[in-house]
Amino acid sequence: MKQDIHPEYHEISVIMTDGTEFKTRSTMGKPGDVLRLDIDPKSHPAWTGVHRLMDTGGQLAKFNKRFANFGSKK
Template sequence: MKANIHPEYHEINIIMTDGTAYTTRSCYGKAGDTLRLDIDPKSHPAWTGQHRVMDTGGQVAKFNKRFASIGARTK
Protein backbone atom coordinates (compact mmCIF):
# COMPACT_ATOMS: atom_id res chain seq x y z
CA MET A 1 0.00 0.00 0.00
CA LYS A 2 1.36 3.43 -0.92
CA ALA A 3 2.10 5.82 1.92
CA ASN A 4 0.29 9.15 2.37
CA ILE A 5 -2.43 8.62 -0.27
CA HIS A 6 -5.24 7.29 1.92
CA PRO A 7 -7.65 9.45 3.95
CA GLU A 8 -7.47 9.40 7.73
CA TYR A 9 -9.58 6.60 9.21
CA HIS A 10 -10.84 7.37 12.73
CA GLU A 11 -13.73 6.83 15.17
CA ILE A 12 -16.93 8.90 14.90
CA ASN A 13 -20.30 8.80 16.68
CA ILE A 14 -23.49 7.98 14.77
CA ILE A 15 -26.90 9.09 16.13
CA MET A 16 -29.88 7.43 14.46
CA THR A 17 -33.36 8.93 14.01
CA ASP A 18 -34.73 7.32 17.17
CA GLY A 19 -31.87 8.67 19.30
CA THR A 20 -29.80 5.53 19.62
CA ALA A 21 -26.08 6.09 19.17
CA TYR A 22 -23.06 3.98 18.38
CA THR A 23 -19.40 4.46 17.51
CA THR A 24 -17.87 3.33 14.25
CA ARG A 25 -14.77 4.01 12.19
CA SER A 26 -15.01 6.26 9.13
CA CYS A 27 -13.28 8.85 6.95
CA TYR A 28 -16.09 11.34 7.73
CA GLY A 29 -15.05 14.59 9.45
CA LYS A 30 -12.51 14.51 12.26
CA ALA A 31 -11.97 12.07 15.11
CA GLY A 32 -14.83 12.31 17.61
CA ASP A 33 -17.28 14.09 15.24
CA THR A 34 -20.99 13.22 15.41
CA LEU A 35 -23.09 12.27 12.38
CA ARG A 36 -26.87 12.62 12.87
CA LEU A 37 -28.87 10.53 10.41
CA ASP A 38 -32.09 11.82 8.81
CA ILE A 39 -32.94 8.40 7.37
CA ASP A 40 -31.73 5.07 8.65
CA PRO A 41 -32.76 1.40 8.35
CA LYS A 42 -35.30 1.87 11.17
CA SER A 43 -37.18 4.62 9.28
CA HIS A 44 -36.53 4.06 5.55
CA PRO A 45 -39.36 2.43 3.55
CA ALA A 46 -36.94 0.04 1.85
CA TRP A 47 -36.38 -1.73 5.19
CA THR A 48 -39.67 -1.05 7.00
CA GLY A 49 -42.04 -1.92 4.15
CA GLN A 50 -44.17 1.17 4.87
CA HIS A 51 -44.44 3.46 1.88
CA ARG A 52 -44.99 7.16 2.47
CA VAL A 53 -45.34 9.90 -0.09
CA MET A 54 -43.44 12.94 1.08
CA ASP A 55 -44.65 15.86 -1.03
CA THR A 56 -41.93 18.42 -0.45
CA GLY A 57 -42.90 21.76 -1.94
CA GLY A 58 -45.77 20.34 -4.01
CA GLN A 59 -43.51 18.22 -6.21
CA VAL A 60 -46.10 15.45 -6.62
CA ALA A 61 -48.82 17.96 -7.56
CA LYS A 62 -46.43 19.67 -10.00
CA PHE A 63 -45.61 16.32 -11.61
CA ASN A 64 -49.28 15.35 -11.91
CA LYS A 65 -50.16 18.71 -13.47
CA ARG A 66 -47.31 18.55 -15.96
CA PHE A 67 -47.92 14.99 -17.14
CA ALA A 68 -51.70 14.70 -16.74
CA SER A 69 -52.30 14.74 -20.49
CA ILE A 70 -49.92 11.90 -21.28
CA GLY A 71 -51.87 8.77 -22.09
CA ALA A 72 -55.16 10.63 -22.48
CA ARG A 73 -56.47 10.30 -26.03
CA THR A 74 -58.92 12.63 -27.65
CA LYS A 75 -60.89 11.77 -30.80
Protein backbone atom coordinates in the same frame (compact mmCIF):
# COMPACT_ATOMS: atom_id res chain seq x y z
CA MET B 1 1.30 -0.03 0.03
CA LYS B 2 2.28 3.57 -0.68
CA GLN B 3 2.89 5.82 2.31
CA ASP B 4 0.89 9.02 3.03
CA ILE B 5 -1.79 8.55 0.32
CA HIS B 6 -4.55 7.03 2.47
CA PRO B 7 -7.05 9.16 4.44
CA GLU B 8 -6.99 9.05 8.22
CA TYR B 9 -9.25 6.34 9.67
CA HIS B 10 -10.73 7.32 13.04
CA GLU B 11 -13.74 6.87 15.34
CA ILE B 12 -16.96 8.93 14.86
CA SER B 13 -20.44 8.84 16.40
CA VAL B 14 -23.51 8.08 14.28
CA ILE B 15 -26.92 9.26 15.49
CA MET B 16 -29.93 7.49 13.97
CA THR B 17 -33.30 9.16 13.28
CA ASP B 18 -34.78 7.80 16.53
CA GLY B 19 -31.93 9.23 18.60
CA THR B 20 -29.96 6.05 19.19
CA GLU B 21 -26.23 6.47 18.88
CA PHE B 22 -23.34 4.18 18.08
CA LYS B 23 -19.66 4.57 17.37
CA THR B 24 -17.95 3.41 14.20
CA ARG B 25 -14.71 3.99 12.34
CA SER B 26 -14.69 6.18 9.25
CA THR B 27 -12.61 8.51 7.11
CA MET B 28 -15.34 11.20 7.38
CA GLY B 29 -14.47 14.42 9.20
CA LYS B 30 -12.21 14.52 12.22
CA PRO B 31 -11.94 12.16 15.20
CA GLY B 32 -14.98 12.57 17.45
CA ASP B 33 -17.25 14.13 14.77
CA VAL B 34 -20.97 13.30 14.75
CA LEU B 35 -22.91 12.03 11.72
CA ARG B 36 -26.69 12.61 12.00
CA LEU B 37 -28.75 10.45 9.68
CA ASP B 38 -31.92 11.74 7.95
CA ILE B 39 -32.83 8.28 6.70
CA ASP B 40 -31.76 5.00 8.25
CA PRO B 41 -32.79 1.32 8.10
CA LYS B 42 -35.26 1.81 10.96
CA SER B 43 -37.25 4.46 9.08
CA HIS B 44 -36.63 3.91 5.35
CA PRO B 45 -39.47 2.19 3.43
CA ALA B 46 -37.05 -0.10 1.62
CA TRP B 47 -36.27 -1.86 4.92
CA THR B 48 -39.51 -1.35 6.89
CA GLY B 49 -42.02 -2.11 4.14
CA VAL B 50 -44.13 0.88 5.23
CA HIS B 51 -44.47 3.55 2.58
CA ARG B 52 -45.28 7.11 3.60
CA LEU B 53 -46.09 9.82 1.09
CA MET B 54 -44.12 12.95 1.83
CA ASP B 55 -45.28 16.20 0.27
CA THR B 56 -42.21 18.31 -0.39
CA GLY B 57 -42.84 21.56 -2.21
CA GLY B 58 -46.53 20.81 -2.80
CA GLN B 59 -45.88 18.25 -5.53
CA LEU B 60 -48.15 15.63 -3.98
CA ALA B 61 -50.95 18.16 -3.44
CA LYS B 62 -50.56 19.35 -7.04
CA PHE B 63 -50.78 15.76 -8.31
CA ASN B 64 -53.85 15.00 -6.19
CA LYS B 65 -55.60 18.17 -7.37
CA ARG B 66 -54.81 17.44 -11.02
CA PHE B 67 -56.05 13.85 -10.92
CA ALA B 68 -58.80 14.16 -8.28
CA ASN B 69 -61.60 13.29 -10.72
CA PHE B 70 -59.66 10.80 -12.78
CA GLY B 71 -61.74 7.71 -13.40
CA SER B 72 -64.93 9.11 -11.85
CA LYS B 73 -68.01 9.26 -14.07
CA LYS B 74 -70.23 12.31 -14.08
